[in-house]
Amino acid sequence: MCRRVERIAPVIMLLACAAPLLGQQPPPQPTVNVPPAATPASGTDDRYRFAAGMSDEQEVALERTPAGVRFTWPRTSKSWDTALLGIRSWGAEAEPWVEITTPAAMVRHYMDPNALGLRWLNLTAMREQLRDGTSVELRTHGVTIEAGRAALRLFDNDLDLRGTILILAPHPDDAEIAAFGLYAGRKATIVTVTSGNAGDFNYRADLSDPAEHYLWKGYLRAVDSVTVPWQGEIPPDRCFNLGYFDARLATMRQAPEQVVPELYGPNQDVAPYRRANIGRLLSVDSRTNTWNHLVEDLADVLRKVKPDVVVMPHPWLDTHLDHEYTSVAAIEALEKAGGNPRFLLYTNHAFENRYPFGPAGTPVSLPPWSSADLAVERIYAHPVGLELQRRKLYALESMHDLRPSPEEQRTCDLPGVARRPDYPRVQAVDYLRRGPRSEELFFVYSRDGAKEVVRSFLARAAAQSEPR
Secondary structure, three states: OHHHHHHHHHHHHHHHHHHHHHOOOOOOOOOOOOOOOOOOOOOOOOOEEEOOOOOEEEEEEEEEEOOEEEEEOOOOOOOOOEEEEEEEEEOOOOOOEEEEEOOOOEEEEEOOOOOOEEEEEEOHHHHHHOOOOOEEEEEEEOOEEOOEEEEEEEEOOOOOOOOOEEEEEOOOOHHHHHHHHHHOOOOEEEEEEEOOOOOOOOOOOOOOOHHHHHHHHHHHHHHHHHHHHHHHOOOHHHEEEEEEOOOOHHHHHHOOOOOOOOOOOOOOEOHHHHOOOOOOOOOOOOOEOOHHHHHHHHHHHHHHHOOOEEEEEOOOOOOOHHHHHHHHHHHHHHHHHOOOOEEEEEOOOOOOOOOOOOOOOOOOOOOOOOOOOEEEOEEEEEEOOHHHHHHHHHHHHOOHHHOOOHHHHHHOOOOOOOOOOOOOOOHHHOHHHHOOOOEEEEEEEOHHHHHHHHHHHHHHHHHHHOOO
């Protein structure tokens, strides 16, 4: 009986976090602390630059209340699927959050630590309750929101997700972290670029030689990448792992024709990892690890799948090199293959891997961004209901690299056993906290918009690499 309680407890906690999104009456309100602050400050504003004419921008008046601010939902003549409210925060503490309340529902929105300046709150989860004249209250904890004028942005993405969707994942588990709710039960093909044969030395108790260890780890993760999506009703024959080497994409692009070996061993062939594939989207024969081969393979994928929507990382926002260069390779492949898909760009690595903030089941908003002006066409917050959040949680838990190794599990809490640095978990960066949310957030671009995102990313990268 105790074992059963331990297994279901995370799901109960997840459902409890997300229960207010079901339209229930808000629970009794707790005491909310508004931290003192001498004066509002400009802070580190989010430097998102929204394209003209691609969202409905309205101005609302934030009125000061004892617990925060409130405003009245304006009359909106256009339909919308995603709503962002731009607020200015100041006096923030380490774990700030805002309770967004209407007469019919409440969600708790978590912000970045010490948030200061312009931030965008995601109100999409309350779409059914937001009507002309509805009073919306923002009760703050550990942060102050500046009263006065604020921008409300409403997006009508007009996305037809009944068409063909191509999910590009840099590593096994990235498709699930970013887009399990989006792809589940749809006409989706999932292509994972690398085998995931790098990272933690998880299985050193059984395989002490690094080359042997990472060859095994890569194959194990490649198997995960083609089987775990079945939990989202995507069969293994619609999944394919290209088998390129983890943590090598940026190096590969520096010399596109050069064969780049694995990070921890001499192997130069992706075939050992392609053996994990059940489907035959591409050949599983011997193929060397080069940038040109990667781009050719992705071009073949685009020609065969003919996607209406391509889901891939945002190279500006995602701080992992493999994520950045997966999207570079995809755009280079698009030049070869043709087609005119819409692009949904995600980020799995932002704010030192602590984004999104707060517990599982809570909303996701734009990651804090202040490095440079970033062009944004549209934002789409894809709703993920409670049942789908639960399925996503267990899909993530099925990934070998996101759970303790067999050695860590069989030794449990025995003293004197060597542990890797993140054993058993570091909650702040754990995907089982960050992944299952009430929405999955995407930056939406046209073909030309996505090409410009990659072009500007490469220009910025080149400028940063030049000697000063």
